[in-house]
Amino acid sequence: MERMESMEPISAHYTTAYPEIQPDSGYESRETTDSQAKTPPAPTYDEELVHKFVLNLTFLQTILVGDSGVGKTSLLVQFDQGKFIPGSFSATVGIGFTNKVVTVDDVKVKLQIWDTAGQERFRSVTHAYYRDAHALLLLYDITSKTSFDNIRAWLTEVHEYAQSDVVIMLLGNKADMSSDRAIRRDEGERLAREYSVPFMETSAKTGVNVELAFTAVAKELKHRAVQHPNEPKFQIHEYIEAQKEKSGCCSYF
Numbered sequence: 001m002e003r004m005e006s007m008e009p010i011s012a013h014y015t016t017a018y019p020e021i022q023p024d025s026g027y028e029s030r031e032t033t034d035s036q037a038k039t040p041p042a043p044t045y046d047e048e049l050v051h052k053f054v055l056n057l058t059f060l061q062t063i064l065v066g067d068s069g070v071g072k073t074s075l076l077v078q079f080d081q082g083k084f085i086p087g088s089f090s091a092t093v094g095i096g097f098t099n100k101v102v103t104v105d106d107v108k109v110k111l112q113i114w115d116t117a118g119q120e121r122f123r124s125v126t127h128a129y130y131r132d133a134h135a136l137l138l139l140y141d142i143t144s145k146t147s148f149d150n151i152r153a154w155l156t157e158v159h160e161y162a163q164s165d166v167v168i169m170l171l172g173n174k175a176d177m178s179s180d181r182a183i184r185r186d187e188g189e190r191l192a193r194e195y196s197v198p199f200m201e202t203s204a205k206t207g208v209n210v211e212l213a214f215t216a217v218a219k220e221l222k223h224r225a226v227q228h229p230n231e232p233k234f235q236i237h238e239y240i241e242a243q244k245e246k247s248g249c250c251s252y253f
C-alpha cells in the first residue's frame with residue numbers, strides 16, 4: 001500500500017503556516033563597509049521556531065494495536081468523528097489511517113493514526129508499520145481476559161519491531177461495560193507500571209478518556225520535538241493523572 005497518498009501537499013503548509021520564517025529574515029539590514037560586505041553576519045536562528053515549523057510539515061505516526069474486537073476502529077472513529085457506531089462487528093482488513101490535527105500549547109501537531117487489523121492473519125502487514133511509528137496505543141478489552149493476557153505478547157512484538165523510543169500507552173477499552181468486566185482497573189495499572197507505560201481506561205462508546213489518550217500522545221510528541229531548554233521535561237504520566245482527576249473520569253467505571 002502507498003502510505004502517504006492522501007497527505008495534504010506540503011507546500012500548502014510551507015507558504016501559510018509560519019509566515020515569519022522568510023528566506024532573508026535572518027539578516028539584519030544595516031550599512032556595511034567594503035570589508036564587512038565580504039563577510040555577511042551569521043544568520044540569526046530561532047531554533048524553537050524552526051522546530052515548530054518542521055513539526056507543522058510532519059505527520060507524526062501513531063498506530064493502534066491489540067487483539068481483534070478490542071475496539072481500535074471504534075476508538076479512532078470516536079476521536080475523529082465524536083461518534084460510536086453500535087451494531088455488528090466488522091473486523092478491519094489490513095490497515096487504514098486517519099489524519100487528525102491536535103492543537104497542543106498553540107502548536108498544531110499532525111497525527112496520522114493507523115488502525116491495524118487485530119486478526120493474526122494480518123500480523124505481517126502490521127509489523128511493517130511499527131518501524132515508522134512515533135507512538136503506539138495498545139488496547140485490550142476490559143471484558144476480555146484473553147485480550148488482556150495477550151498484551152505481553154503485543155509488547156514483545158512492539159519491542160522487536162518498533163523504534164526503542166516509541167511512545168507507548170496502554171488502554172483498557174470498553175470501560176462502559178462494567179457489569180461484564182473481567183479485568184479490574186488496578187490489574188491494568190499494575191501491568192502498565194511493570195512496563196513503565198502510561199495507562200487509562202477508555203470507552204469508545206461513551207467517549208470517556210478518548211480525547212485525553214490522543215492528546216497526551218500529541219503533547220508528548222510535541223514536547224520531544226519542541227523542547228525549550230529552560231522548560232521542565234513533560235511528564236506524560238503526571239499529565240494523564242491530573243487530567244483524569246480534573247474530569248472526574250473514573251468514578252463511574
Ligand SMILES: Nc1nc2c(ncn2[C@@H]2O[C@H](COP(=O)(O)OP(=O)(O)OP(=O)(O)O)[C@@H](O)[C@H]2O)c(=O)[nH]1
Binds near residue numbers: 071093116174
Ligand atoms: N460497549 C462498547 N463496545 C465497544 C467499544 N469499543 C468497541 N466496541 C464494540 O466492539 C466491537 C469491536 O470493535 P472494533 O472497533 O471493530 O474492534 P477492532 O479492535 O477494530 O477489531 P479488528 O478490526 O478486528 O482489529 C464492535 O461491535 C464495537 O461496537 C466500547 O468502548 N464499548
